[in-house]
Amino acid sequence: MQFDIRPVTVPERLGTPESADFEAYTETTAVVEESVWGHRRFAYDAAQLLPMFRDDRYTGRQALAAWEGERCIGRADVLWEQGDGARTAEITVGVVPDARGRGLGSELLRRAERHARDAGREVFTGYSDIPLSSLELPGPRLEAPDGTGSMPTAALGASFATRHGYRLAQLERVSGLAVTGRLDEFRALLAERLAGRGAAAAGYRLTGWTDHAPDELLDSLAVAHASMATDVPAGGLTVDEEVWDAARVRAGELRAVDGERTTLVQAAIAPDGSVAGYTELSLPSNSASAFQWDTIVLGPHRGHGLGMLLKLGNLVRLGETAPDHTDVFTWNADENEHMLAINIALGFTLRGMSAEWQRDGDAGSAGTGATSGS
Known part of the structure; x- marks a missing residue:
């Protein structure tokens, strides 16, 4: 497969010829989100994302998009704290379902990590989402370093993360409450x-x-x-x-x-x-x-x-x-017993989990656990 990866230009406003790439990148993010969760409720639209990209006083952010002809088929984000002494960058990657398995995710991550290094960051984190239907997939499991949670290694994103040198650093519970x-x-x-x-x-x-x-x-x-x-x-x-x-x-x-x-x-x-x-x-x-x-x-x-x-x-x-x-969604560390107890008492129920991955220094090749994200 031939694809072209390039930085996404942040437009002044939406609905213009200059904003077409940004809007396509945002739509690709939503497609990836929907492929994991079955809905787009966790995805930001272009109007919500644009102010975050335009204000870089406190956090830096760079988006990359992968194109096959005129179609955006993948994306990556790099996010980092601007303060002195900051060492980490969060990298999120998504590839549309029909373009997976051909090396595009790995190439997106390689480019994203290179950008993170250029920004002076040496520790890379990322995440992958696990919907409720995938939490009990058969086979080996990875244990969170804290808390009692675990995740199947067969879950979307896990093999990608570990193959690229990432370790499971935390599990977060995704919970929902009907109000x-x-x-x-x-x-x-x-x-x-x-x-x-x-x-x-x-x-x-x-x-x-x-x-x-x-x-x-x-x-x-x-x-x-x-x-x-x-x-x-x-x-x-x-x-x-x-x-x-x-x-x-x-x-x-x-x-x-x-x-x-x-x-x-x-x-x-x-x-x-x-x-x-x-x-x-x-x-x-x-x-x-x-x-x-x-x-x-x-x-x-x-x-x-x-x-x-x-x-x-x-x-x-x-x-x-x-x-x-009609409902409220929240994310909590699996080891945060106090906050989870409050949520359970209010009626929150488990909807899935998010795995947080980390790779320290330059060990291994570039990658994160993220095959979804917003």
Whole structure:
């Protein structure tokens, strides 16, 4: 098979001749996502992706696309933290089903890793998704370094990752929650928790907002965002520190709005007025699904039941402000027993897993476990 791999030019706007390659690359990403999960709910569309590519102040990003004639048949992304001392790059690769098995994935990954090295990164990570239907495939299994989870080596992406020198560094559970008709239930649970002897009695309070954080919370919210990189279970992954300040928080908010995503945030405020923890729900304009992104309670404030309060508070806000969203999806490290227990208590059920892979230094040839991604 003859194919041409070239960088994807980031356009000023969509719907122009200059944006055709970017839009084709985005559609290929969605095709790959659908081939794994059976739906496109986890795929970003071009309008959602464009603001992420256009703002490289805090994270660098490069997309590559593979072409067979005029058809885009594969893609790769390289994502890296811009801060001093950062060592890692995340590489995501996808090849459309009818073009797999001909060496295109390996070539995409070789090019992507070369770009990562040129950006000064020496540790490469990637992921592969395992839908629920594939979790119990017969044959040998790989054990996660932390937690109790394992995955079949026959799962899509696993043989690709190990063949290219990657090791399984972490397993994440992909969970879903149906929320339609549960608003009164969530309100009652929240009221019961607030009336207890936990967080409220210790002087904590909840506050929420949509898209734009209150100015007075920006500095402590930035501290909480930075903690998301280093204070959550990472298994065997190398994780770079992230430098956050008020400007970076505002930049993230603007990217979400520009990408047609509404963000519901619920924060726990400590007695001194600082952010003790927060949680986010991302609501794409083109989907009936909501996505649970960050949830963290900072170390000094743990032990008061804030995690459950935060999630309940945001589920109530979701039901009140966006009742057309029918379900919530979330990703959690398999070893994160506390957060998983909260999710299970709320009714989240397992929908699949994501395997996180890592290759250190220059050992072996280029590759990741990703045959899907967004």
